[in-house]
Amino acid sequence: MATDKRYKKYNRKMSHSYSYGTFATIDLIKSKPAQVECVLIHDKLDSSNQDRLKELCKSNNIEIKTNVNKVIERVRDKESCNVIGVLKKYDLELEHVSNHIVLVNPSDMGNLGTIIRTCLGFGISNIAIITPAADIFHPKVIRASMGAVFQVQFKYYSDFETYKNTFINHVFYPFMLDGGIDLKTAKLEDARNYSLIFGNESSGLDPSYSNIGTSIFIRHNHRIDSLNLAMAVGIAAYEFNHKQ
Amino acid sequence: MATDKRYKKYNRKMSHSYSYGTFATIDLIKSKPAQVECVLIHDKLDSSNQDRLKELCKSNNIEIKTNVNKVIERVRDKESCNVIGVLKKYDLELEHVSNHIVLVNPSDMGNLGTIIRTCLGFGISNIAIITPAADIFHPKVIRASMGAVFQVQFKYYSDFETYKNTFINHVFYPFMLDGGIDLKTAKLEDARNYSLIFGNESSGLDPSYSNIGTSIFIRHNHRIDSLNLAMAVGIAAYEFNHKQ
Incomplete structure (x- = not known):
């Protein structure tokens, strides 16, 4: 499906969700790399954060999408958010030997x-x-x-x-x-x-x-x-x- | 000043603020009755809450304003809010014999x-x-x-x-x-x-x-x-x- 159609404002029925901003997206990649569908980067993101994300995505084999300003502007909830991680939702089980x-x-x-x-x-x-x-x-x-x-x-x-x-x-x-x-x-x-x-x-x-x-x-x-x-x-x- | 002009959306420079909703306004009246400038009531407020507020305001000598739907709709932050307490800001001192x-x-x-x-x-x-x-x-x-x-x-x-x-x-x-x-x-x-x-x-x-x-x-x-x-x-x- 085209990027533009797939990535809408979040709602619960979607099979994916979003991390907003550089820090949350880095946390997502580090904790759940296999669940990251891709990372969307806005032109306005400063170059040091761009470089950091690109390196991290490369080493985890995650696709980065650029030229997606309009998509990001539609999905984000704050104007200051220039990075969005797209996360495939997942199911987990609780551990029996844990509180x-x-x-x-x-x-x-x-x-x-x-x-x-x-x-x-x-x-x-x-x-x-x-x-x-x-x-x-x-x-x-x-x-x-x-x-x-x-x-x-x-x-x-x-x-x-x-x-x-x-x-x-x-x-x-x-x-x-x-x-x-x-x-x-x-x-x-x-x-x-x-x-x-x-x-x-x-x-x-x-x-x-x-x-x-x-x-x-x-x-x-x-x-x-x-x-x-x-x-x-x-x-x-x-x-x-x-x-x- | 006319009610309509005095009660705008809150900003920090105002000498008054607002409690939104029935519960917060009741708390305000009970704790700081002398600081309540008036209480604004929307037509849509159910009658049991209207009665409760009117009694409380009467016993504390606080003015209730009705026919102020437009004012409330401008000031409130949620559509469900049909009561606004108008609070005159005040200065306090901290107690020396307290944590x-x-x-x-x-x-x-x-x-x-x-x-x-x-x-x-x-x-x-x-x-x-x-x-x-x-x-x-x-x-x-x-x-x-x-x-x-x-x-x-x-x-x-x-x-x-x-x-x-x-x-x-x-x-x-x-x-x-x-x-x-x-x-x-x-x-x-x-x-x-x-x-x-x-x-x-x-x-x-x-x-x-x-x-x-x-x-x-x-x-x-x-x-x-x-x-x-x-x-x-x-x-x-x-x-x-x-x-x-």
Whole structure:
């Protein structure tokens, strides 16, 4: 298909997505070279970044397309973006012998990207997402993750039961505002791998989740209703990383 | 001045700002009633929210303006927003007998709002901001803070020296990627109030900050370059809240 027709503004139904900008595209090439369909470069990209990308693409056998200014201007979301990596979407499986983050119906793309970045930094690189949920391949998620999305395992599940039955040997820790145990004092007495489970931005987990494992809360005062979702996940990952 | 001329799309030079939506406006009225100039209501607002706002405004002696659909449609940032609170900007002083967060040149409005909300929840309600910096009264900050911005003390300083000389009795903890002490094991051996100091999103604190106090790092692996600023501040506030 002609470049011009294939590369439209991103939507979820496409079989490809985009990394916007030089840094995200370099992260993409370094982490997932086999998934890069090509790299689009705008005439306005400065020559040092052009050279860097050309070298990297050459050594990874990735095609660079130039004379595609119009395509880039249609696809990008910011005028300052002069490089677009075209990424063939892929499917992954979660690892059984690893700790997991489980996000039930996350809806905010910025939150999702920040969660991926933070959890990767604290050593959790397996992420289960229960649908309906934000699209992990959306360019906004890729940007917010600062390239971390290309370094994690993730998988969508249509319901929590399916996830739970697949990882029946994990210890489940649902995070709930009225959880039973304070994150700070929670002890890991079980050597099995764990799953830290979080509800969505506005409604959290429904009460039934308190039956699937030891429910945990993050103590804060009553001047706020709740923590931001990404913040709650990040603090939990930070704290569990130290508990191990 | 006529309503139509006074209420334009927000910009930093205005002496007023806006809360968008019913919840943010209720938070505003409850926290800072004397700063509410008026509340604008669109015809499309459902009647239960209309009734709730009218009662709240009446008991706080705040004027409600109706028949202002065109004004609201010009000022709001989302079509779903049918209520706008008009807020007279105000100046505050930081408290001497309180712990502080110090943000050096924060630029992202979403981050700033999330930081305010999280720190308030973990008991730090005094925020110093070193300019140049994002505008704390911007509607995007107000939204991301979920109303927390109306409950904190904040003040802008033109340079860190001025802040430091004003709060010379605080213990200063600059957070740096190459900090000297791990946040997890840092001990509060000094009973004085503290200031947790953070650099901006892209550059962090310059090396000179390591001389002003005990520099701290948040341990993460090398699969990411750094934590998101709001995440770093939130984890620090969470951890210090427990160290007290």
